[in-house]
Amino acid sequence: MPVDRSDLADFTYFLAISKHRSFRRAGIELGVSASALSHSLKGLEARLGVRLLNRTNRSVTLTTAGEQLRDAISQPFDAIGHAIEALNNFRDTPSGRIRLNVMQDAVPLLLGPVMPTFVDRYPDVDIDLVVSNRMVDVIEEGFDAGIRYGGTVPQDMIASRLSADFRWVVAASPAYLERFGVPIHPDDLRSHRCLRLRLGNDRIYQWEFDKGPEHIEIDVPGSITIDESGAAMAFVRGAVGLLFVAEPIVAPLVERGELKLVLEDWATPGPGFYMYHPSRRQIPTGLRLLSDLIRELRPMGL
Known part of the structure; x- marks a missing residue:
């Protein structure tokens, strides 16, 4: 069966969909809409006379024919992409x-x-x-x-x-420290208001402290849990609670006196x-x- 230009474009779409198992994510990578990808794949399947994908509202999977086509054309298309990328060596810009x-x-x-x-x-x-x-x-x-x-x-x-590398420190507003006092030891945090941190894997971070050979991890108390730095900075500046944070983020505010660092002798270095x-x-x-x-x-x- 001869291959025309539309097949080559549709093969590119098919490979992106097979990689992501999602029309939406493939569309984001390629810069086209999910509906355009769906229309393209239907046309390719019609021309080839075989079903390449099993589509439901929840999932996209490859048929046996789809797996065979993916395995056969992935390497040539990768080689084309590498060749096009290599042309940058000959461009002025x-x-x-x-x-x-x-x-x-x-x-x-x-x-x-x-x-x-x-x-x-x-x-x-x-x-x-x-x-x-x-x-x-x-x-x-x-x-x-x-x-x-x-x-x-x-x-x-x-x-x-x-x-x-830089340090991870505990920061607070002067107003918070005036109201609730200054923690001297990491264990003092258990009686303070802290801004709890949700990590990118959804785990709640336990604040870590190092001083010489001593290492302490504390599941700090607090009624607010945050996964976004902008909100965390707004809350710590507003005297809502203490914040465990990368030092470069708060350094300008500390320099201007808007925030203060506490437990500095327990600050933890990190990558x-x-x-x-x-x-x-x-x-x-x-x-x-x-x-x-x-x-x-x-x-x-x-």
């Missing part, structure tokens, strides 16, 4: 599109300071940025890479450091930001350029 999943804290601390320079240098590189503290599978969700704190990077990924990506994928040129620029400008040291 690199181009392309990269999709990043970035935790919220990295935006103002890491990306904000470098983006003006990046868009000036590489105006033809488009960045699709999704900001989320939730742990996501960057492969399944169609991202080229993610940026997270080093201690939370999945172990099966290739990770590269983007910042120096900085890392960029991570699947080991089996070629790194897109735009992603490499962004990583190199962060290391060049070093907005958080390195």
Whole structure:
């Protein structure tokens, strides 16, 4: 059966759907609507004369024919993508599109300071940025890479450091400390109002403290649980409670006297930001350029 141009486009759509098992997520990666993907796949199945996908309201799975087609065409299409990406070596200005999943804290601390320079240098590189503290599978969700704190990077990924390490500290507003007192030892937190932290994997974080050989973990009390830094900062500035936070986030507020640090002699060092990506994928040129620029400008040291 001869292959026409529409088949080639539909094969690309089919591969994205087979990877994500979702028309919606495949559409996000490709920049097309889920309905357009559905129409494309119906046309491809009609031309081929076989069903490639089993579709329900809840799931998308490959048929046996779909699995065979995916296995047969994945490698050639990957090779085409790599060849197109390699053309950046011959362009005066690199181009392309990269999709990043970035935790919220990295935006103002890491990306904000470098983006003006990046868009000036590489105006033809488009960045699709999704900001989320939730742990996501960057492969399944169609991202080229993610940026997270080093201690939370999945172990099966290739990770590269983007910042120096920094301390995790406890911050409070002067008004809170005047009303409720200053904790001297981590155990004192059990009688304080604390802003509890929900991690990207939905686990409630137990605050960790180190002093010499001593290590303490405390499931702090508090009526508010937060998974977003903006809300946490608003609450700690409003004297709602104590906050366990990366020091660079609160450093400007501490310098201006809007917040104070407590339990500083128990502050815990932690890994900085890392960029991570699947080991089996070629790194897109735009992603490499962004990583190199962060290391060049070093907005958080390195």
